[in-house]
Amino acid sequence: MRVSLMTTTVRPAVRWSVEHALPRQVLRMSEKRGDIQARLVAESRHVATPDLAGLFDEIRGRGRLVRTDLAYLTATHEVCREVLSSPDVKAGFPAPDNPAIARILDWTKTETLHPVQPPSLLAVDGPDHTRYRKLVTKVFTVKAVEALRGRVEEIAAGLLDEIAASGADQVELVEAYCSRLPVAMITEILGVPPQDQDLVRGFGSAAAPSLDMGLSWKMFRSVDNGLTEFDTWLDQHLENLRRNPGDNLMSKLAATRDEEGGLNLVELKATAGLVLAAGFETTVNLLSNAIALLHDHPEQRELLKAEPERWSNAVDEVLRFDPPVLLTGRKVDKATTIAGVDLRPGVVVTTVLAGANRDPEVFTDPNTFDVTRENAKDHMAFSAGRHYCLGASLARLEGEVALRALYERFPDLQVLPGAQRRKTRVLRGFQVLPATV
Template sequence: MTIPERARLAPRTVLRWGVRHGIPGAFLQRAAARGDLVGRLLRDPAQRADPHPLYEQLRAQGPLVPSSLGLVTTSHAIASEVLRSADVGVGFDRSLAPRWAQWVLRVTDDPSADGVAEPPSMIVVDAPEHTRYRRLVSRAFTPRAVAASEPMVQRTADALLDRLAATPGPVDLVTGYAAPLPVLVIADLLGVPGDRREDFLRWGAAAAATLDPGLPYRRYVAAERSIREMHGFLADHFAKLRREPGEDLVSRLVGLPDDEALTERELHATVLLLLGAGFETTVNLLGNAVVLLDAHREQWEALAADPSGWPNAVEEVLRIDSPVQITGRTVLRDLTLDGRPVPAGSRVTILLGAANRDPGVFERPDRFDVRRDNAREHLAFSAGAHYCLGAGLARLEAVVALRTLAERFPRLRVTGTPERRDLQTLRGFEHLPVTLA
């Protein structure tokens, strides 16, 4: 990019950041200073280490309480109802925004800067657009398709652990295993070159960061730069697949017949989401699992002795330390929640991490138990129309990765201090030092 191009982009970048992060961040900061618990959750860095005490303060106020982000719930029942309701959506009607905000959104619109939390991304649009996008990609994530990928996941896990085994001293399990494994799997599924995995990790981290409200300006600029790079890569990749299509998912999307074809913006948004965010849950899930099992050594040893328990263990990790902690919904039509009227246009913030420890559903909810009978009742993958498309693949990757890790290194231990990611919406580890034997 030339200097004049940078100069033209800078004001638009400032405006984009301001309306998407700067103003919301300032609003949340003021709310936190007034004692608003959701404001504290999203603006106080200390909450990243352990948000659950604050969740319990919110739970004590009731199942549905007002906050700086509208209504907020810690209730599993209300969260499940909202996520499954046809009267609630993920989209935001921009016509309801102040005129100045509508102007900013219009003049700063730039497809090359679109992140995963902006339309037409599948996670922020409702039917009929969401239904159409999901139908086009869902075949790659059916139970049969996921099961067929298990040999590839196993080969990837074995190869990565072979490399770690040859590394002297402590290793970082995130950078050496938890992160590259799902990246390589999704790259294979989408037909993109696995040798770009370092780029994919950087782009995925940038996409993940934009899910947090109130990003500082420099962090936003770095994220936008990475997202622009990713769009540039995708444009080149799509052009290549149009010349030389393969059997992968992206080749199918690029080659759709005219009556089904995605626009270029829709194509970018769909593949950006699948590639940029398609591995984030698994990275966090694997790191969270190893830390939990290291702290509950008897459960790690029981699983190493009886690997049939790994699927339920993965569900318990998803429940007690959910990789996605927060999601939001917009009420599309007047409804009633917890006996109170909720008018159309209202926002409901769902604290998934709190709902997954609801004592009305889970006995002794703060206890980690890989044998828990109803662990799978968690909402870590959301529910309803926007249930995570890649949930089955994430589960498979986690089971294979953790089972193989325990078989190869049964005496693995966490050493030093694991470093949490500086995000609140997504919960996981940036670095996880371990000794393998």
């Protein structure tokens, strides 16, 4: 009983105190002092990404790489790219300088997978990163993904048939469409049975705030439970595939456990779990952000109706203007100089991807949403360097097919009042998007 109370309550409470409650206090104090990074964290909680443009300009106005109370911060396109591609800067968060805090965190560590903790692809570099990435990359190349176009079209058509057949006056598009299509695709690629799709969608929603800093105790517990349930489900699912493999990516990954140099169980779960979760949590946001933007810019929607071959570029413009991932962080591994600033090992650099997307050095009239923009593809919504999004081609294909099919089927689609953005800060999209079709 004592042991279980320790595991279920005391350790999580200590972990939450160090990882969230303490940073939350620091953030509050820094915000009061006007620290720009603390303001970004605070404002991103309740403001739509397009409305953060003023803050992005302010960050750039202060410099190309700005020192804040918490880290270094950049919203400059060129500097974001340099940080994310530098061999001296690594993924993941640094261990605390204070040895006592480091010991406490070590004591609270759990076996449960976490998207930004090793051995997640997102949190490792060097030979391990290359080894994990090599195993999954083939399935997501431009050529391999293009072969899936017909299947994405079928899934989109099936979902739109269901919406039409429901005969309802109103439809909630996140539930009925935006979240279903990417989950259906990634589960099919990975070999997750259709009956588990809703379960997987639920794990994704529960785990999405795990990328945010300063979570409340209630949210932290909900994320922790979501991650634990996902972990347990993955264990069982991978074991099933090992015994009864199919022609899919997860079966192939599971088989490498028995091969020389293959993945061990923890690496396997981390890699398969990340590809699965990253494979839909962000694309859901791409679709909902696009629908909301096209509602606010009817002239752009008309243009796409007249010239549907522009859909592919329109998806990139949505990714530039309202990207599903606000920012990402790195830690300096070896002393280096970036944008004229000397950085010592251990410091954190935050690259504001959504801010880089509004950099006037790269994008003319950056705060104008323009689906005909010639260099829309130069956005940083998929990051850069070694951790550049593995699923970028799949996300672009899903966006193009899903949006075009939606507006072709329902040309009179109108978003209704009552849309709600998600409460997550790093992941940006809609929770609820009611519409008439």
